[in-house]
Amino acid sequence: MAQKNILQFIILGLINDHPQTGYELTKSFDNDIGEFWSAKHSQIYPQLKTLEEKQYLTHTMEVSGEKLERKRYSITPAGQHLLTAWIAEPTINQTNGKDEFVLKLYFIHDQTDPRLTTMLEEQLQYHTEKLTHLKNQLSKKFPDGGDPANFGHYLILSHAVSRETEYYDWLNDALKQI
Amino acid sequence: MAQKNILQFIILGLINDHPQTGYELTKSFDNDIGEFWSAKHSQIYPQLKTLEEKQYLTHTMEVSGEKLERKRYSITPAGQHLLTAWIAEPTINQTNGKDEFVLKLYFIHDQTDPRLTTMLEEQLQYHTEKLTHLKNQLSKKFPDGGDPANFGHYLILSHAVSRETEYYDWLNDALKQI
DNA sequence: CAAAAACATGTAATTAATTACATGTTCATA
DNA sequence: TATGAACATGTAATTAATTACATGTTTTTG
Numbered sequence: 001m002a003q004k005n006i007l008q009f010i011i012l013g014l015i016n017d018h019p020q021t022g023y024e025l026t027k028s029f030d031n032d033i034g035e036f037w038s039a040k041h042s043q044i045y046p047q048l049k050t051l052e053e054k055q056y057l058t059h060t061m062e063v064s065g066e067k068l069e070r071k072r073y074s075i076t077p078a079g080q081h082l083l084t085a086w087i088a089e090p091t092i093n094q095t096n097g098k099d100e101f102v103l104k105l106y107f108i109h110d111q112t113d114p115r116l117t118t119m120l121e122e123q124l125q126y127h128t129e130k131l132t133h134l135k136n137q138l139s140k141k142f143p144d145g146g147d148p149a150n151f152g153h154y155l156i157l158s159h160a161v162s163r164e165t166e167y168y169d170w171l172n173d174a175l176k177q178i
Numbered sequence: 179m180a181q182k183n184i185l186q187f188i189i190l191g192l193i194n195d196h197p198q199t200g201y202e203l204t205k206s207f208d209n210d211i212g213e214f215w216s217a218k219h220s221q222i223y224p225q226l227k228t229l230e231e232k233q234y235l236t237h238t239m240e241v242s243g244e245k246l247e248r249k250r251y252s253i254t255p256a257g258q259h260l261l262t263a264w265i266a267e268p269t270i271n272q273t274n275g276k277d278e279f280v281l282k283l284y285f286i287h288d289q290t291d292p293r294l295t296t297m298l299e300e301q302l303q304y305h306t307e308k309l310t311h312l313k314n315q316l317s318k319k320f321p322d323g324g325d326p327a328n329f330g331h332y333l334i335l336s337h338a339v340s341r342e343t344e345y346y347d348w349l350n351d352a353l354k355q356i
Numbered sequence: 357c358a359a360a361a362a363c364a365t366g367t368a369a370t371t372a373a374t375t376a377c378a379t380g381t382t383c384a385t386a
Numbered sequence: 387t388a389t390g391a392a393c394a395t396g397t398a399a400t401t402a403a404t405t406a407c408a409t410g411t412t413t414t415t416g
Contacts, residue, residue, distance in 0.1 A: 006281070009281075036276065041394090042397080043374085046396085068382065068393075070394060071395085090300055091279040091282060095276040097214060098216075103184070106331060108265070111324070123271075126271070146289070146355055149288065149289075151287060151288065153287070156280050166344040169340070177329075183401085199364080200365065201365075216403095219364090219366085220367080227366095242411090246363075246412065248365075
């Protein structure tokens, strides 16, 4: 992809919440926000370097144990300015959802195609597990519903759950129709 | 992205339905399958070339009007074999969902943040239009519900509609909560 | 009939993102 | 105390995808 380097803003946003290391940021992408954006450490470390060169971040060295060093990054006022500007600007970029399975389905024209059941059931299993996991996360992180101090996080987790519910329902519906 | 070249299979699938030109393929990505995969012509033409070199496609020249030439690609038996193999193999999927707006939301912690309403309403307007458009498409292409001869197409359009409905409902829900 | 929109096909430059390479430390546990 | 999992940080090579460059034809419409 040749996008607008959205990753930099997400990193700034995460660090704005509290100073973090590259490793911790990587974990955030795996856990909290992975449903809506992903990035590997090989993309994160160079981006941290670039953001610091541009003075949007600074870092302090930490030592854990005897000699294991790590950099904990903090956001600068310039970084905060960039972050709020990104949030404020209208989001026109409809990032393209890509779903390999759905494309495969598109090429199966006949409702009685013997491959359909297997394919749908395979996906159903995957999405059932995913839905369970997301529901667990939601009730674990927000047992009392929307937390007013973490509203954004609550909203996107809710979205993840209902999106996954839609996928699950759609697969079941499709199976009923064959 | 460094994926597994899924584009080649999609092109093979589209051409398998009927011989097509690069231009027509580009339109397919814009219209029918754009909700679940997208590709620009600058990606499609080189891929057609590669697929023909590998003997998965052949082409015949066509002339429209006086001198405007175009290549109409057909799938070869080898191409069909590759296509069916792709469809048959289990889809081990990490839905590469990236949504810039949702990420912006994540960074808004306070439920009373003055930016929330504007942001959500802006998205609501966009997704309302998109939902209307998709519903129109569905009732236009499949006025009598699931067509047994175009089942895959029906399924993915249904999915697009319910997915968009979920987004719409979620945004409305969020607005009610603030 | 002129202009604009749509048709039509390619390549080049650049950016984004993944996989693989490379190295070493700390912690839990068997 | 060895062994493996998790911690931790980077770079290199490669692939995917977008934007921009480049050119020309046909059809529609005012």
